[in-house]
Amino acid sequence: MRRDQISSLVWLIFAIFIGLESLRLPIGAWRDPGPGFLPLATGLLLGVLSIISYLQSRQGKLPAAKGSWYSKERWPKLMMVMVSLFLYILLWPVLGFFVSTMALLFFLFRIVEPQRWTVTIGGSILISLAFYGLFEVWLKTQLPKGLWGF
Amino acid sequence: MGFLAMDIFSNFIYAFSEAFRPENLLFCFLGVLIGTLVGVLPGLGPVATISILLPTTFTIKPEQSLIMLAGIYYGAQYGGSTTSILLNLPGEAASVVTCLDGYQMARQGRAGPALGISAFGSWIAGTASVVITMLIAPPLANFALQFGPPEYFSLMFLGLTVLTYLASGSMIRALMMACVGIFLGTIGTDIISGLERFTYGSYTLMDGLGLVPVIMGLFGISEVLVNIEQTMKKEIYKTSLSHLLPSLQDWKDSIKAIFRGTFLGFFLGILPGGGAIIGSFAAYAMEKRISKHPEKFGKGAIEGVAAPESANNSAAQGAFIPLLCLGIPSNVVMAILLGALLIQGIKPGPLLMKNHPDLFWGVIGSMYIGNLLLLALNLPLIGLWVQVLKVPYPILFPIILIVCVIGCYSLNYSLVEVAIMNIFGVVGYFMKKLEYEGAPLILAFVLSPMLENALRQSLIMSHGSFSIFFTRPISLIFIVVAIFLLVSPLIPGLQKRPKAAELG
Numbered sequence: 001m002r003r004d005q006i007s008s009l010v011w012l013i014f015a016i017f018i019g020l021e022s023l024r025l026p027i028g029a030w031r032d033p034g035p036g037f038l039p040l041a042t043g044l045l046l047g048v049l050s051i052i053s054y055l056q057s058r059q060g061k062l063p064a065a066k067g068s069w070y071s072k073e074r075w076p077k078l079m080m081v082m083v084s085l086f087l088y089i090l091l092w093p094v095l096g097f098f099v100s101t102m103a104l105l106f107f108l109f110r111i112v113e114p115q116r117w118t119v120t121i122g123g124s125i126l127i128s129l130a131f132y133g134l135f136e137v138w139l140k141t142q143l144p145k146g147l148w149g150f
Numbered sequence: 151m152g153f154l155a156m157d158i159f160s161n162f163i164y165a166f167s168e169a170f171r172p173e174n175l176l177f178c179f180l181g182v183l184i185g186t187l188v189g190v191l192p193g194l195g196p197v198a199t200i201s202i203l204l205p206t207t208f209t210i211k212p213e214q215s216l217i218m219l220a221g222i223y224y225g226a227q228y229g230g231s232t233t234s235i236l237l238n239l240p241g242e243a244a245s246v247v248t249c250l251d252g253y254q255m256a257r258q259g260r261a262g263p264a265l266g267i268s269a270f271g272s273w274i275a276g277t278a279s280v281v282i283t284m285l286i287a288p289p290l291a292n293f294a295l296q297f298g299p300p301e302y303f304s305l306m307f308l309g310l311t312v313l314t315y316l317a318s319g320s321m322i323r324a325l326m327m328a329c330v331g332i333f334l335g336t337i338g339t340d341i342i343s344g345l346e347r348f349t350y351g352s353y354t355l356m357d358g359l360g361l362v363p364v365i366m367g368l369f370g371i372s373e374v375l376v377n378i379e380q381t382m383k384k385e386i387y388k389t390s391l392s393h394l395l396p397s398l399q400d401w402k403d404s405i406k407a408i409f410r411g412t413f414l415g416f417f418l419g420i421l422p423g424g425g426a427i428i429g430s431f432a433a434y435a436m437e438k439r440i441s442k443h444p445e446k447f448g449k450g451a452i453e454g455v456a457a458p459e460s461a462n463n464s465a466a467q468g469a470f471i472p473l474l475c476l477g478i479p480s481n482v483v484m485a486i487l488l489g490a491l492l493i494q495g496i497k498p499g500p501l502l503m504k505n506h507p508d509l510f511w512g513v514i515g516s517m518y519i520g521n522l523l524l525l526a527l528n529l530p531l532i533g534l535w536v537q538v539l540k541v542p543y544p545i546l547f548p549i550i551l552i553v554c555v556i557g558c559y560s561l562n563y564s565l566v567e568v569a570i571m572n573i574f575g576v577v578g579y580f581m582k583k584l585e586y587e588g589a590p591l592i593l594a595f596v597l598s599p600m601l602e603n604a605l606r607q608s609l610i611m612s613h614g615s616f617s618i619f620f621t622r623p624i625s626l627i628f629i630v631v632a633i634f635l636l637v638s639p640l641i642p643g644l645q646k647r648p649k650a651a652e653l654g
Binding site: 011 | 326580584
């Protein structure tokens with residue numbers, strides 16, 4: 001199955017989800033549409049369009065998505081960046097903004113295109129300090145503090 | 151006639167008195183400076199930057215916030231030309247066509263005149279657009295006062311249709327994205343019945359899905375993810391940058407192109423779904439078609455730089471007209487600005503000029519001053535922008551990611567919103583890989599609450615009859631055009647849509 005067909009099916013499942021969930025809300029009548037009216041209509045339309053898109057791509061009417069789907073050497077790095085972003089915010093309440101930012105920068109400077117150690121260490125400390133100074137000290141943004149109080 | 155002239159004159163004076171206030175000048179300067187920087191940096195477009203900087207503008211007055219965001223938008227159009235000419239790498243999408251002739255000029259040792267004409271062309275276009283805006287905005291706003299819910303519904307429907315019609319990929323997929331956007335906009339508490347929709351007990355979702363996390367994720371984070379995957383090669387064309395002023399012959403060759411580009415760009419900017427990208431492509435195509443030497447295009451014709459660069463600037467400004475006068479955003483940047491204004495408690499529309507004249511005229515006046523500032527920034531500082539281009543992406547992207555996270559968090563101090571932003575970042579990445587456009591989704595997402603209100607009010611007014619959209623003349627026109635665009639791909643002979651990529 002081509003990736004266009006798979007993506008159409010994913011949207012179809014999403015459309016079915018919207019439709020079913022909308023039915024739990026009052027739909028109302030034509031003369032006084034309820035809160036479920038527009039989501040239901042949107043879900044139905046999305047469903048129909050996903051089916052058309054699936055059929056079009058099966059019949060080859062839709063130009064296949066250009067470019068490679070993934071590159072072997074880049075894909076793991078990309079996954080690591082995505083995961084590190086989620087871990088970063090989970091670490092905020094534990095390590096605090098300053099230490100987590102330093103850790104994230106250190107990791108990112110090494111992972112995608114490894115920088116020299118001086119750039120990695122110096123850059124992570126300096127940029128974290130700059131962010132801390134700009135947002136916490138100057139703009140008074142209340143960034144989360146870690147278990148050690150900063 | 152005398153009254154009209156007096157009106158225009160007093161509007162001019164008022165606009166400039168607002169724009170010249172020191173704090174407004176400061177934010178205008180900041181906006182165009184950041185905009186140019188962003189336009190110069192490949193891999194960070196105006197949409198991503200406006201999304202990233204959106205939270206920082208909520209602490210300043212609405213007028214200054216809009217002045218700054220507008221500055222970023224049209225500043226980026228200026229900056230984008232620099233990378234197109236020197237690197238053959240468009241800093242942002244509206245400068246794609248500038249690469250065709252601009253880079254060739256650089257290769258022939260004429261990078262200076264190419265950069266110079268694009269800066270002067272942009273300035274002339276920006277200036278002309280401000281004047282046209284002052285002329286047509288008041289009558290348009292007066293006309294829009296006649297709009298009721300059915301007209302607004304039809305107009306928003308038309309806006310969404312045009313955007314999906316002009317989508318660069320499949321129209322079906324663009325329509326699908328519009329549906330997803332409308333659905334996302336319905337999440338939260340329904341304002342008419344007070345019922346919660348799709349919140350699943352989350353306090354964060356009760357107020358609806360935040361505009362900032364969605365936009366920052368879809369356009370900011372995802373852009374970084376896509377760029378990480380590609381190795382960015384940057385080779386700056388080493389050429390003389392000493393003679394930036396175009397020669398008399400250059401002026402002769404390009405002045406008409408500048409004016410044609412200005413007018414075409416401006417009117418394409420006003421149209422729903424239009425904007426700087428379409429404007430620049432259309433202006434290039436038009437110049438090539440009417441030129442006596444079409445064979446020179448793509449080989450370093452100065453008109454090929456002047457026309458699109460003027461058009462993308464005037465289109466960027468024309469796009470403010472539907473936003474400020476009708477409250478309808480014509481493209482995704484305007485949708486973000488609309489969201490920003492709504493968060494600040496200001497509803498753009500026909501009454502904006504009356505209720506917030508300082509904001510309306512201040513923004514219009516600031517555009518003129520912004521254009522002058524850009525001219526001053528671009529020509530003498532080109533050497534500096536070239537240095538900026540040398541910042542390696544592996545150093546830049548972690549900083550962009552952290553700015554996104556802090557920006558999103560500082561809005562409501564909510565980690566859930568940061569998680570939402572990250573999720574939309576991943577969704578946006580897959581959308582880009584699978585060629586689903588983000589623009590219809592965002593436009594529909596921003597319009598969704600207004601669209602739903604207008605639809606429900608219209609149906610209540612008509613006791614459930616959809617004929618209300620067809621019996622009122624203004625609404626009828628919008629609906630007929632929208633339906634024509636929707637069915638046109640099915641009509642033989644009309645199957646070819648003017649896709650942006652094909653216009654060149």
